[in-house]
Amino acid sequence: MQIKTQRLKIRTLQNSDLNDIFDIYKNEETCKYLLHNAWNEKNKNEEFKQKLSKQSLEKDFAINLACILDDVVIGEINIWNIDMKDSVEIGYCFNSKYSSKGYATEALMAIVKSLFMNKKIHRIQANMDARNLVSAKLCEKIGMRKEAHFIKDFWNKDEWTDSFIYGMLVSDLK
Template identity: 60%
Template sequence: MLSLAVVNDSKVIGDLSVWYTGMKDSVEIGYCFANEASLKGCATDAVSSLVKMLFSEFHVHRIQATIDARNKTSQKLCERIGMRKEAHFIKDYWSKGEWTDSMVYGMLLSDLELKN
């Protein structure tokens, strides 16, 4: 697993994580950003840069993100960087005192190349 801090003006505004799944050359990413970073493009820039680095320097085959379906901001971020929604699971994750849906977004290098 790799964890990175996202820093802006000497202040940590978020974090990025990457870990290998059980599948060859496949990773999952996760991210969390402070509210003050919202709507400033910081999350999009950071996650997009991470994805590009994973494909170009680590030569991963596939990147995925599993997100809480209630998190519309995270869904939009995934779509902005070129990920596609691949699955929507119904009430499969216990979070904040309730069963919630989760979504899986994924991408291949070819998806990133099509976006650029």
């Protein structure tokens, strides 16, 4: 998958992206609401290798996409099938150095449109820690609606957390 937006290039992760992806995931604050802890020098190669090994929309695999600005990977978007026909979940993480400039919105809108128009996806959803209000706001900005707020439903990093589920159909595109 390769997409070009006004300012970004979006393509499948490559070996050469390791250091830029590490720059995203080494940040404790960035990983606060993710399912994994921040990466470190000891585990970065193994973590990245796992991302590269799973590059298809098959069960238990994801497509991992690099969002590139001026030859620097500033974010990652992940897409994986869920157990429903023509439905996917998306996840995303962007380098905090590039926040508040609209890059995540631009990238996600392009991905969502491509999934609906080119891949004929019926439904896209995003699940997140309910404390991640920046992520929730991003979902709303691209036209997703909050469909659920589950209370203390997910055990992560030694605590029960609430979660939000956002969803959208092609008819929700702005």
